[in-house]
Amino acid sequence: MQRSRRWFLRAGALWSSAIVACRGKTGTPPPAAEPKAIGAAVSPYGSRSRFENAGRYFNQNTKVPLEEAASRTPLHDTYGIITPSSLHFERHHSGVPEIDPATHTLTIHGLVDRPLVFTVDELKRLPSISRIHFLECSGNSGGEWRGGSTESDVQRIHGLTSCSEWTGVPLALLLRECGIQPKATWILAEGADASKHARSIPIGKAMGDAMVAYGQNGEPLRPEQGYPLRLFLPGWEGNTNVKWLRRLKALDRPAMTREETSKYTDLMADGRARQFTFDMEPKSLITRPSGGDTLPGPGFYEVTGLAWSGRGTIAKVDVTTDGGATWKAADLQSPVLPRAHTRFRFAWRWDGHDALIASRCTDDTGYTQPPLPELIEVRGMNSQYHNNGIQVWKVASSGTITNGNRG
Amino acid sequence: MGTAVKLLLIVWSAHAFAEGYGVSAVARLGSGGGSLSGERHFLAQSPTFAVGHTPTPEHLKAIDIEVTPDGGGLAPGAGTAAEGKDVYTRRCETCHGPTGKEGPQDILVGGRGSLNTDSPLKTVGSYWPYATTLWDYIRRAMPFDHPGTLTADEIYGVTAYVLFMNGIVGERDVVDQTTLPRIRMPNRDGFVADPRPDVPVRKK
Numbered sequence: 001m002q003r004s005r006r007w008f009l010r011a012g013a014l015w016s017s018a019i020v021a022c023r024g025k026t027g028t029p030p031p032a033a034e035p036k037a038i039g040a041a042v043s044p045y046g047s048r049s050r051f052e053n054a055g056r057y058f059n060q061n062t063k064v065p066l067e068e069a070a071s072r073t074p075l076h077d078t079y080g081i082i083t084p085s086s087l088h089f090e091r092h093h094s095g096v097p098e099i100d101p102a103t104h105t106l107t108i109h110g111l112v113d114r115p116l117v118f119t120v121d122e123l124k125r126l127p128s129i130s131r132i133h134f135l136e137c138s139g140n141s142g143g144e145w146r147g148g149s150t151e152s153d154v155q156r157i158h159g160l161t162s163c164s165e166w167t168g169v170p171l172a173l174l175l176r177e178c179g180i181q182p183k184a185t186w187i188l189a190e191g192a193d194a195s196k197h198a199r200s201i202p203i204g205k206a207m208g209d210a211m212v213a214y215g216q217n218g219e220p221l222r223p224e225q226g227y228p229l230r231l232f233l234p235g236w237e238g239n240t241n242v243k244w245l246r247r248l249k250a251l252d253r254p255a256m257t258r259e260e261t262s263k264y265t266d267l268m269a270d271g272r273a274r275q276f277t278f279d280m281e282p283k284s285l286i287t288r289p290s291g292g293d294t295l296p297g298p299g300f301y302e303v304t305g306l307a308w309s310g311r312g313t314i315a316k317v318d319v320t321t322d323g324g325a326t327w328k329a330a331d332l333q334s335p336v337l338p339r340a341h342t343r344f345r346f347a348w349r350w351d352g353h354d355a356l357i358a359s360r361c362t363d364d365t366g367y368t369q370p371p372l373p374e375l376i377e378v379r380g381m382n383s384q385y386h387n388n389g390i391q392v393w394k395v396a397s398s399g400t401i402t403n404g405n406r407g
Numbered sequence: 408m409g410t411a412v413k414l415l416l417i418v419w420s421a422h423a424f425a426e427g428y429g430v431s432a433v434a435r436l437g438s439g440g441g442s443l444s445g446e447r448h449f450l451a452q453s454p455t456f457a458v459g460h461t462p463t464p465e466h467l468k469a470i471d472i473e474v475t476p477d478g479g480g481l482a483p484g485a486g487t488a489a490e491g492k493d494v495y496t497r498r499c500e501t502c503h504g505p506t507g508k509e510g511p512q513d514i515l516v517g518g519r520g521s522l523n524t525d526s527p528l529k530t531v532g533s534y535w536p537y538a539t540t541l542w543d544y545i546r547r548a549m550p551f552d553h554p555g556t557l558t559a560d561e562i563y564g565v566t567a568y569v570l571f572m573n574g575i576v577g578e579r580d581v582v583d584q585t586t587l588p589r590i591r592m593p594n595r596d597g598f599v600a601d602p603r604p605d606v607p608v609r610k611k
Contacts, residue, residue: 107467109471114452114454116460122459125456177459178453194548194554196554256475257544258543261536261540272599273522274598275601276600281604378605382525
């Protein structure tokens with residue numbers, strides 16, 4: 001991995017030119033310093049090498065309290081399709097609560113024949129499922145709505161998406177156990193965090209692929225992801241996947257909470273706002289090489305990235321290296337799963353000239369990811385949420401790569 | 408029903424479930440099994456898997472907090488803007504500013520007529536479609552650092568004050584369980600359903 005990393009030297013790294021010079025002169029890296037003493041003993045819970053330091057990014061110079069801030073996944077520094085739990089993006093509304101699973105319960109009530117309270121242990125006794133799905137904040141890439149931003153790297157622009165294996169109980173099973181009534185058309189989901197984050201979910205999703213999750217990537221949910229219980233709605237905007245889930249109430253209409261009226265609604269150019277915009281539409285990104293990288297010189301580079309669709313499975317990813325004049329199909333790395341990050345790869349020989357590189361995906365509904373200007377033409381520039389437009393990276397003849405969305 | 412039979416039922420149910428989301432079959436089996444009901448007072452209540460328990464009225468009262476646009480869930484109590492000004496000054500002003508327009512956190516006042524411009528300002532007055540949501544959110548989440556510490560009367564009062572600063576109610580208007588749901592917010596009709604996909608779909 002260290003060797004492959006050297007193809008894309010992060011701009012500003014002091015040692016980058018030294019490595020290039022070294023490789024240029026000798027053609028081979030210096031021999032590794034092999035350990036001459038015994039290493040560390042076994043341990044109960046592993047951690048990464050001290051030589052690795054990829055981390056979530058968050059802006060510390062803002063008026064927004066860090067308890068209701070967002071932190072972004074370093075997409076550039078992840079491989080495959082699974083996001084390490086420690087690097088899963090965060091967006092909290094009133095901080096991460098510390099919850100003892102022995103005292104936490106999930107209450108299901110409202111328009112049901114048998115209101116029930118479940119302990120976490122009881123939920124873990126029930127038939128379970130595991131599914132690999134992405135989770136994306138509806139505000140991801142939101143800074144580009146004004147026709148491109150000054151942000152330069154994939155983490156800062158697009159880091160509010162992550163992908164995990166989630167384990168839990170189908171919500172439909174729980175609702176049927178409670179005797180969900182025919183007149184129940186919405187389910188209010190509410191968290192146990194300080195702000196009691198709440199969203200109304202249509203019954204079709206609740207009785208479909210919705211899950212009450214307690215597992216993430218083979219272990220209990222991380223506190224930042226809702227420990228000990230969260231709602232998981234495959235393909236739907238992040239904030240509906242209510243964390244620290246404490247209550248589900250069956251209703252015959254949406255509750256019209258602050259989050260689904262004044263917050264997570266998409267303002268159009270005419271001043272009207274779209275409400276209950278749940279689907280995360282098909283989207284793809286080249287994650288490497290991408291903004292912030294510097295290509296050391298002309299030659300071969302593997303272009304790689306991620307694609308996903310909240311409506312289904314990725315059918316195709318195309319890559320352009322000439323600003324959209326021509327598109328060629330990228331290879332899709334298996335597994336290609338519904339509502340999951342899908343890894344794509346594309347072989348590219350850079351000729352050393354200015355280049356605009358981008359990816360676009362098509363899912364199995366036939367929808368193709370649009371250019372950002374096409375989205376802006378339909379929705380205006382005030383939408384804030386749900387930008388799934390094509391991300392363009394501008395490669396300069398010097399090898400530096402920047403955000404090319406502004407043209 | 409004997410223990411062995413119950414065990415068999417659970418195993419069969421799990422199997423049916425694993426066969427492909429056989430949830431409806433499982434639920435039918437559970438609700439149709441009258442023999443379980445006789446044991447309900449000492450068995451847990453979930454009919455198929457015998458887990459969970461019935462919430463007590465006290466438990467539900469503590470967590471059943473949402474307020475809907477028809478006023479459902481509003482607590483008894485009342486307040487006016489004149490009464491709420493003091494609560495606002497003590498508990499809200501630091502984050503939202505002396506007149507609700509200064510921040511540093513969410514701007515609460517102003518912005519009418521701005522939503523279709525290049526600089527839209529989403530406030531309670533310009534954007535929020537329901538007054539009941541304001542009451543719900545203040546009780547649910549405010550003040551940011553001490554949620555759940557305002558009394559019902561204080562919530563009515565500060566709700567009234569924020570609406571008053573937006574020119575939606577008068578300073579002496581009483582806001583309570585009856586009057587709050589009747590308040591018509593300026594942007595009540597400003598929301599539309601999700602029309603996506605809204606860009607060309609190219610069939611392969």
